[in-house]
Amino acid sequence: AQTVTQSQPEMSVQEAETVTLSCTYDTSESDYYLFWYKQPPSRQMILVIRQEAYKQQNATENRFSVNFQKAAKSFSLKISDSQLGDAAMYFCAYRSPLEKLTFGTGTRLTIIP
Amino acid sequence: DADVTQTPRNRITKTGKRIMLECSQTKGHDRMYWYRQDPGLGLRLIYYSFDVKDINKGEISDGYSVSRQAQAKFSLSLESAIPNQTALYFCATSPSGRDNDNEQFFGPGTRLTVL
Numbered sequence: 001a002q003t004v005t006q007s008q009p010e011m012s013v014q015e016a017e018t019v020t021l022s023c024t025y026d027t028s029e030s031d032y033y034l035f036w037y038k039q040p041p042s043r044q045m046i047l048v049i050r051q052e053a054y055k056q057q058n059a060t061e062n063r064f065s066v067n068f069q070k071a072a073k074s075f076s077l078k079i080s081d082s083q084l085g086d087a088a089m090y091f092c093a094y095r096s097p098l099e100k101l102t103f104g105t106g107t108r109l110t111i112i113p
Numbered sequence: 114d115a116d117v118t119q120t121p122r123n124r125i126t127k128t129g130k131r132i133m134l135e136c137s138q139t140k141g142h143d144r145m146y147w148y149r150q151d152p153g154l155g156l157r158l159i160y161y162s163f164d165v166k167d168i169n170k171g172e173i174s175d176g177y178s179v180s181r182q183a184q185a186k187f188s189l190s191l192e193s194a195i196p197n198q199t200a201l202y203f204c205a206t207s208p209s210g211r212d213n214d215n216e217q218f219f220g221p222g223t224r225l226t227v228l
Contacts, residue, residue, distance in 0.1 A: 009153075035216075043201060045156075045219035091155055099144065099163070099207065100171070101217055103155035 002027045004094050006104035013082045014112050020067075021077045021107045023092030030054075033095040034068065034075045039106075040088040048090070051075065079109075087111045116140045117220040119204050125226045126194050134189045134223050136204030143209040145187040146217065147171075147179060150201040159202075162187055163209065194227040201225075 003026045013019035025034070036048040051059045051068050059066050063083075067076045079086055092104040117138045126132050136145065143164050148156040148171075158171030160179040168179060176198060178190045191198055204220040 004155075043222045043224075045203065045205075045222075047216055050216065095217075100158060100161065101146075101156075101205075103157070105153055105155045 002029075002094050002096055002102045004092055004102050004104040006092055006107050008107045009105070010108045010110070012110040012112055013079075015082055015084060017082055018078060018080045019082055019109065021079075021090050021092075021109070023075045023077070023104055025073050025075065025092070025094045025102075027073070027094065027096070029097055031097055034066075035093040035095065035101075036064070036066070036075075036077045037091045037093060037103075038086075038088045039091065040085075045091075049077065082111050084111050084113065117204060117206055117218055119202075119220040119223050121223060122221065123224045125228065127228050128195055130194050132191045132194055132225070134202055134204075134225070136187045136189070136220055138185050138204075138206045138218075138220075140206055140208075140218060141184075142206040142218070143184065144207045145181065146205040146207075147177075147187070147189045148203045148205065149173065149198075150203060150222075156203060159189065191225075191227075194225075196227045199225060199227045 005024045032053045034051045038046045038048050049061045049064050063080045065078045089106045091106045094102045120135045146161040147159040150156045157173050162181045180188050202223045205217040207217045
């Protein structure tokens with residue numbers, strides 16, 4: 001079974017600084033997707049960024065980018081120019097070829113003004 | 114209007130009661146999912162359905178049942194609620210087809226408390 005590990009239960013960053021959230025996963029598959037979801041206090045799950053395993057280029061969405069290391073099974077999220085609205089729980093997720101999502105346990109990100 | 118809706122948004126019930134959580138979607142997706150979220154455990158898959166005639170158990174299906182009444186509706190039932198089913202429940206949908214990136218779209222969640 002696939003597992004997703006987020007080893008940082010909590011992180012904090014100064015406003016306007018950069019922070020990196022870690023995620024590792026375990027799979028024997030070669031074709032899969034990886035996602036980062038954000039859950040603000042409103043509890044809505046919001047997709048931040050996605051990465052196809054067959055693509056070597058790291059995904060980027062505005063201030064959000066990933067460092068995807070397929071051989072190491074690592075998928076970290078970098079948030080640049082952190083803003084107060086970035087404060088949330090962040091979940092890393094793995095989607096298997098059978099279309100099921102497996103989530104990590106989350107990292108709570110605090111933005112310090 | 115929201116694409117994926119859940120009712121109720123909050124519910125308090127007593128041990129032993131039967132409760133149904135409902136999910137509706139206007140996205141036209143074939144695939145629907147139910148997850149529960151517990152503090153420190155992330156989201157875990159309860160049941161999923163790839164079309165109206167397809168129902169599959171997830172990793173934590175014990176104590177739950179589901180019904181896919183139509184493409185747009187997928188309900189989750191707790192036949193006899195117990196306190197450790199207190200959690201936040203999410204419904205999600207995704208399109209089918211291998212060419213799609215198959216992002217899952219989540220509803221707003223239902224906060225269930227079992228006393």
